[in-house]
Amino acid sequence: MPEDSIQDDKPTGLDLTAGEVVHIENEEKLGVDTEHGAYPPGNQYEHVLEAHKVNYLGKGYLKLYLACLLVYLNSTMKGYDASMMASVNVLPSYLAYFNLKDAPASSSIVFAIFQVGQIASCFFYWTMDVFGRKLVLFVSCIGVIACIIIQGTAVKLSVFIGGRFLGSVFSTTASLTSVVYLVEIAPPLYRGAVAGTFNTLYYMGALIASFAAYGATIHYDSSSNITWKLPTYLQILCPAIMAMFVYFIPESPRWLAMRNREEEARAIIVKYHANGDPDHPAVELEMEEIKHSLMLTREEEGTRPWEIALDFRKLFVTRARRYRTILAGSMGWVGEFCGSNIASYYLPEMAKAVGITDTNTLLLLTAMYFVVAWIAAIIGANLHDRFGRRKIMTTAMGCLTAVFAVMAVTTAEFQRTGNKAASYTMLTFIFLFGITFSFAFTPMQQVYPAEVMDNQMRARGIAFFGVNSGIAAFTSVMIAQIALDSISYNFYTFYCVWDFVLLLVIFFFFVETKERTLEELDWIFEAKNPRKASTAKM
Structure with missing residues (x-):
């Protein structure tokens, strides 16, 4: 492609016919290494769709949305557990059944064992690369159902904890596989x-x-075991629906391409990204980008799939991969160790600290918290593509820092004077925390780590995220009850300082991923400063 075909000094990226990498006039300015196969800057897919519109309400896209809607049900498993344990932990029947009264450490273990299972599940991430995304989703959901039955029929606390551990392994595997699947099959611009x-x-x-x-x-009756067993068994609903219908959703086209099944991958992109039009330019571009991205990692060609999948060293072999991997791991700490777990698991305990002790009121507050958080999360999910990941996450982390500062002050004031105004203010800011976190981080908590990894490293990268997320969540949940009992409002002071540190990490190191295909991000991470390259005006 001749250099004069680039207008207004803006690189256009790939030639849609030949798949060539064009010369970039500003590559030195941005620190881009294009000699080793890195993608040039620009949003190629976006440019193609500007010239060749697709109907996002067409037959193919509607089928894609239905497939995604089914996969979304896997997300409910973690949410159900967090809320169920927060609610069940205040029920007299549950506390008496397992003899947990006045034993904060035991309650912490019941909560935190889920995070231990989350860490353990990451050693099975390779299954999604070897067996495919769909099969792993099916097996994981069946495993969750079995573990729920174990929890509901447990007569000893150790058995209940064991059921929660195994359930966490299966549900986290399903969750991480779902994120990888959705990121790989979703329309790039949305x-x-x-x-x-x-x-x-x-x-x-x-x-x-x-x-x-x-x-x-x-x-x-509050003394009846059905008050905690009924919520426990209802967890079966969503994984059962998923297991019944997962056969009917398409496989990930990027996984198919990794297994050298390119024609099947192309057929899925044609059907779901072009509404069945095999001649749409976006189809050829997306396939070229996928093949080019895989070509860059052919050093593993000829190696058996499970040997590839189990080799974590590949996450650190190049500077670009190290940057990607550190971002994925950092997101685990940003999402799980910014105070989110103490709000979801220990909201009733936090409310008790400011004078709200009625059981029904505590349960209703927990339910209301999740209502407003869900609304905020849905709004946030639809605005990340408009405003960008970095801008929203940086602003939100600044707000969380301020929220914890107010929570520390109001809790201290209530405990010192019994001031009811301080109590209500504290409760209000608990809800503000949930709204802010849900708006900014809930939609991106697992998606962002999957976005920043390249195709062949995505399963390993999301597993690395899962390990860090599990360690962060375990630490947060395990110490929360003890810290709330021991240092009270100073616990919120700690999170105020820590969230400010996370704000700096996001601002200086997180890259922007919006409006680029997964393959176009390869260029970003080959830049000398990926964060600057991702936000540079093109």
Whole structure:
């Protein structure tokens, strides 16, 4: 392609016919290495669709949305657990059944064992690369159902904890596989909304669980075991629906391409990204980008799939991959160790600290918290593609810093003077925390790590995220109850300082991923400063 074909000094990227990499006049300015196969700057897919419109309400896209809607149900499993345990932990029947009264450390173990399972599940991430996304989703959902039955029939706390551990392994595997699947199959320009909506369904599970617990306490005697067993068994609903219908959704085209099944991958892109039009230019561009991205990692060609999948060293072999991997791991700490877990798991305990002790009121507050958080998450999922990941996450983390500062002050004031105004202000800011976190981080918490990894490293990268996320969540949940009992409002002061540190990390190191295909991000990470390259005006 001749250099004079580039207008207004803006690189156009790939030649749609030949798949060539064009010369970039500003590559030195941005620190781009194009000699080693890195993609040039620009939003190629966006430019193609500006000239060749597609109907996002066409037959293919409607089928794609239905497939994504089914996969979203996997997100409800974690949300259901978080809310169910927060609600069940205040029920007299549950506390008496497992003899948990006045044992904060035991309650912390019951909560935190889920995070231990989350860490353990990451050692099975390779299954999605070897067996495909769909099969892993099916097996994981069946495993979750079995573990729920174990929890509901447990007569000893150790068995209940074991069921929660295994359930966490299966549900986290399903969750991480779902995110990888959605990121890989979503329309590139609406990846933030389509894939980001997944984690918002966390709150649907939370709402079902909290209202199930609330309803059970109203209609059954508080000493009856059905008040905690009914919410436990209702967890079966969503994984059962997923297991029944997962066969009918398409496989990930990028996984098919990795397995050298390019014709099948192309057929899926034609059907779901071009409404069945095989001649649409976006089809050829997307396939060329996928093949080019895989070509850059052919050093693993000839190696057996499970050996590839189990080799974590590949995450660190180049500077670009190291940057990607550190971002994925950092997102685990941003999402799980910014205070989000103490709000979802320990909201009743936080409310008790400012004078709200009635059981029904605590259950209703938990349910209301998840309602407003879900609304905020849905709105946020639809705005990340418009305003960008970095801008929203940086602003939100600044707000969370301020929220924890107010929570520390108001809790201290209530405990010192018993001031009711301080109590209500504290409660208000708990809700503000949920709204802010859900708006900015819930949609991107698992999607962003999947976005920043290249095709062949995505499963390994999302597993690395899962390990860090699990460690962060375990640490947060395990110490929360003890810290709330021991240092009270100073616990919120700690999170105020820590969230400010996370704000700096996001601002200086996180790259922008909006409006680029997964393959176009390869160029970003080959730049000398990926964060600057991702936000440079093109």
